[in-house]
Amino acid sequence: xxxxxxxxxxxxxxxxxxxxxxxxxxxxxxxxxxxxxxxxxxxxxxxxxxxxxxxxxxxxxxxxxxxxxxxxxxxxxxxxxxxxxxxxxxxxxxxxxxxxxxxxxxxxxxxxxxxxxxxxxxxxxxxxxxxxxxxxxxxxxxxxxxxxxxxxxxxxxxxxxxxxxxxxxxxxxxxxxxxxxxxxxxxxxxxxxxxxxxxxxxxxxxxxxxxxxxxxxxxxxxxxxxxxxxxxxxxxxxxxxxxxxxxxxxxxxxxxxxxxxxxxxxxxxxxxxxxxxxxxxxxxxxxxxxxxxxxxxxx
Amino acid sequence: xxxxxxxxxxxxxxxxxxxxxxxxxxxxxxxxxxxxxxxxxxxxxxxxxxxxxxxxxxxxxxxxxxxxxxxxxxxxxxxxxxxxxxxxxxxxxxxxxxxxxxxxxxxxxxxxxxxxxxxxxxxxxxxxxxxxxxxxxxxxxxxxxxxxxxxxxxxxxxxxxxxxxxxxxxxxxxxxxxxxxxxxxxxxxxxxxxxxxxxxxxxxxxxxxxxxxxxxxxxxxxxxxxxxxxxxxxxxxxxxxxxxxxxxxxxxxxxxxxxxxxxxxxxxxxxxxxxxxxxxxxxxxxxxxxxxxxxxxxx
Numbered sequence: 001x002x003x004x005x006x007x008x009x010x011x012x013x014x015x016x017x018x019x020x021x022x023x024x025x026x027x028x029x030x031x032x033x034x035x036x037x038x039x040x041x042x043x044x045x046x047x048x049x050x051x052x053x054x055x056x057x058x059x060x061x062x063x064x065x066x067x068x069x070x071x072x073x074x075x076x077x078x079x080x081x082x083x084x085x086x087x088x089x090x091x092x093x094x095x096x097x098x099x100x101x102x103x104x105x106x107x108x109x110x111x112x113x114x115x116x117x118x119x120x121x122x123x124x125x126x127x128x129x130x131x132x133x134x135x136x137x138x139x140x141x142x143x144x145x146x147x148x149x150x151x152x153x154x155x156x157x158x159x160x161x162x163x164x165x166x167x168x169x170x171x172x173x174x175x176x177x178x179x180x181x182x183x184x185x186x187x188x189x190x191x192x193x194x195x196x197x198x199x200x201x202x203x204x205x206x207x208x209x210x211x212x213x214x215x216x217x218x219x220x221x222x223x224x225x226x227x228x229x230x231x232x233x234x235x236x237x238x239x240x241x242x243x244x245x246x247x248x249x250x251x252x253x254x255x256x257x258x259x260x261x262x263x264x265x266x267x268x269x270x271x272x273x274x275x276x277x278x279x280x281x282x283x284x285x286x287x288x289x290x291x292x293x294x295x296x297x298x299x
Numbered sequence: 300x301x302x303x304x305x306x307x308x309x310x311x312x313x314x315x316x317x318x319x320x321x322x323x324x325x326x327x328x329x330x331x332x333x334x335x336x337x338x339x340x341x342x343x344x345x346x347x348x349x350x351x352x353x354x355x356x357x358x359x360x361x362x363x364x365x366x367x368x369x370x371x372x373x374x375x376x377x378x379x380x381x382x383x384x385x386x387x388x389x390x391x392x393x394x395x396x397x398x399x400x401x402x403x404x405x406x407x408x409x410x411x412x413x414x415x416x417x418x419x420x421x422x423x424x425x426x427x428x429x430x431x432x433x434x435x436x437x438x439x440x441x442x443x444x445x446x447x448x449x450x451x452x453x454x455x456x457x458x459x460x461x462x463x464x465x466x467x468x469x470x471x472x473x474x475x476x477x478x479x480x481x482x483x484x485x486x487x488x489x490x491x492x493x494x495x496x497x498x499x500x501x502x503x504x505x506x507x508x509x510x511x512x513x514x515x516x517x518x519x520x521x522x523x524x525x526x527x528x529x530x531x532x533x534x535x536x537x538x539x540x541x542x543x544x545x546x547x548x549x550x551x552x553x554x555x556x557x558x559x560x561x562x563x564x565x566x567x568x569x570x571x572x573x574x575x576x577x578x579x580x581x582x583x584x585x586x587x588x589x590x591x592x593x594x595x596x597x598x
Contacts, residue, residue, distance in 0.1 A: 020384070052408035053382055083352055084573035085319070109351035109406070109439050110554050110575055120574035140408050142441045255409050274383035275419035276409055 002160035004074035004101045005133050005188040006206050007040025008224040011048040012214035013258050014062050015270035022058050024065045026268035030214070031066045033267075035073050037217035037299075040207075042070055045078035046103060047140055048211040048258055052080065053273035060093045067098025076133065080105040084120050088127040095128040102128070103163065105135035106143040114149050125158040133161035137192070147182055154183045161188035163209045166196040173203040194220075194254060195246040198235040201227035211254035212245070215261040218299040241297060244290045252279045260287055265298060301459035303373035303400045304432050304487040305505050306339025307523040310347040311513035312557050313361050314569035321357050323364045325567035329513070330365045332566075334372050336516035336598075339506075341369055344377035345402060346439055347510040347557055351379065352572035359392045366397025375432065379404040383419050387426040394427040401427070402462070404434035405442040413448050424457040432460035436491070446481055453482045460487035462508045465495040472502040493519075493553060494545040497534040500526035510553035511544070514560040517598040540596060543589045551578045559586055564597060 012034060015026040034042050044066050045051035045059055054062070063077050077099040079090040091102055104124050106117045125132045134153055136145050153159050162183075167175035172191065179189050190207025191200040197208050201224055213220030219242070226234040239246075249257050256279045259272050264287065272278060279287070291298050311333060314325040333341050343365050344350035344358055353361070362376050376398040378389040390401055403423050405416045424431045433452055435444050452458050461482075466474035471490065478488050489506025490499040496507050500523055512519030518541070525533040538545075548556050555578045558571050563586065571577060578586070590597050 020382070047409065082572075083319070106574075107408070108574075110346065110552060111438065112574060113576070116574040116576050119576065123573075139410065253409060274422075275405075275407075275411060275415040277412070277415050277418065 002188045005161035009041040009043045009209045010034050010039040010213040010217050011043035011046040011211050014049040015268045018271045022061050027065050028069045031069050034217045035071050037221050039217050041074040043076050051078040063097035074100040076101040076103050078103045080107045082107050084123050087124045091124050091127040102130050102132045103135045105141050121153050131160035135163050154187050164191050166193035172200040198227045198239050215258050219297045252283050301487045304460035308340040308342045308508045309333050309338040309512040309516050310342035310345040310510050313348040314567045317570045321360050326364050327368045330368050333516045334370050336520050338516050340373040342375050350377040362396035373399040375400040375402050377402045379406045381406045383422050386423045390423050390426040401429050401431045402434050404440050420452050430459035434462050453486050463490050465492035471499040497526045497538050514557050518596045551582050
């Protein structure tokens with residue numbers, strides 16, 4: 001059941017107005033756009049989908065709306081919450097609304113111990129019969145998974161995949177080799193951090209979880225296909241053209257950039273949840289320049 | 300109006316059952332205990348009060364219950380939330396329920412820019428006519444206030460105080476001197492991190508915000524009075540007797556220790572919000588030993 005996490009998983013924004021009300025039509029258009037580009041899975045309500053800012057009802061509505069138009073594309077739904085009872089409820093909601101898999105980050109306020117994170121993940125994994133992907137994203141959760149904890153979780157029959165951050169100290173190939181050695185044979189190992197898409201897939205990662213690919217799905221599908229086929233030259237050539245966009249992503253965060261792209265491509269009128277603010281004018285000018293010079297990639 | 304933040308502010312837990320339902324009677328007993336010890340203010344719904352884990356209704360109930368029994372002791376209420384609109388609503392709720400001041404932490408998921416944090420604080424400060432204390436707690440919020448941002452906020456007429464973490468690179472006296480130089484003259488500068496209570500107050504801090512003092516108010520009032528009077532020897536002698544407790548606090552977090560103390564002192568049957576778990580058996584044994592040897596401080 002781990003296959004649903006393999007390949008390119010694209011994370012759309014969850015378009016809402018300033019008050020936080022979901023724009024269902026816009027979300028369904030974004031889902032159809034992902035399906036049309038033939039992404040391997042849809043990562044609804046990830047960090048890019050602002051799950052942490054949305055209440056239970058909005059998350060349930062978004063999942064139902066996406067499930068209604070996703071077609072055969074697997075729908076992975078983020079169910080992270082600060083309380084275990086809330087995350088369990090969200091997992092059951094997602095299953096009832098048509099999710100094919102779950103994504104769980106160790107959302108925290110008081111820093112979690114390893115045993116606390118373990119019990120939290122097991123409780124959510126066992127709340128439904130869907131496969132679960134560990135969302136390892138220290139830049140937002142500030143929780144660091146030890147190799148020991150990853151192994152403890154990965155041997156659970158319903159925990160099928162991990163979404164890793166780009167390694168800071170070693171190459172993706174080295175990081176992947178260590179994880180392959182540690183984790184069960186059919187466990188899906190994927191990465192996120194859009195500027196590492198080519199490198200991690202060339203290194204043999206099973207999956208890549210893309211934030212910007214939620215808005216530019218065709219470009220990221222093309223990039224992923226080149227890298228998964230081992231075509232280093234084509235991957236490098238495409239990444240060179242994406243470099244200004246990747247720099248904007250590093251400078252502003254993929255979330256703010258995804259909203260700016262949504263606006264500039266006319267995909268909807270989504271408003272970031274305050275306190276988050278749009279990219280500043282300088283960043284928008286840089287984005288507009290890239291879009292003008294590279295319009296064939298804005299898809 | 301900044302005087303309400305001065306002196307020793309004690310932060311009680313918010314006693315709830317496993318499902319998250321408030322135990323109003325227990326909370327009111329804890330508030331009466333703080334009042335009886337003559338703390339200078341009550342810090343309701345701080346990190347020790349698990350505000351980040353409680354919904355709006357529970358936070359409103361807790362504030363009303365505390366306000367009903369607080370007497371003349373100023374009631375400071377934490378109104379942190381991940382969305383600005385939620386924090387504004389919580390601030391209005393707190394004012395309506397009888398709070399005397401507000402405490403606001405920059406709760407985040409997507410890391411905040413300085414401008415985002417600034418706009419968030421101003422929106423909440425202007426939502427009521429209560430004075431507001433900046434809750435600068437990088438260990439839970441992972442947001443770091445620059446001196447520039449602290450200054451921008453401190454000049455706002457309703458932002459009256461800051462709760463600082465213990466400085467890591469300089470002494471409390473050096474940190475305090477820098478902040479005094481930076482911030483308006485009547486701005487209240489306080490610290491938290493219980494093992495720094497004596498040192499920061501001896502250095503001349505205006506306030507100390509204590510987590511364990513929410514459960515051991517008389518001991519922390521005694522400590523604070525000694526330090527505020529400049530009595531280094533008495534402060535050092537009391538801190539030496541508290542050292543095993545402070546080490547447990549560093550090792551387990553003040554929140555888990557406050558729940559363990561609540562249990563051992565028979566103050567209530569409060570359950571930590573999962574995923575948070577009680578201290579382990581080894582830590583409980585250490586706590587029991589300290590309580591047996593130092594029973595006169597367990598008050």
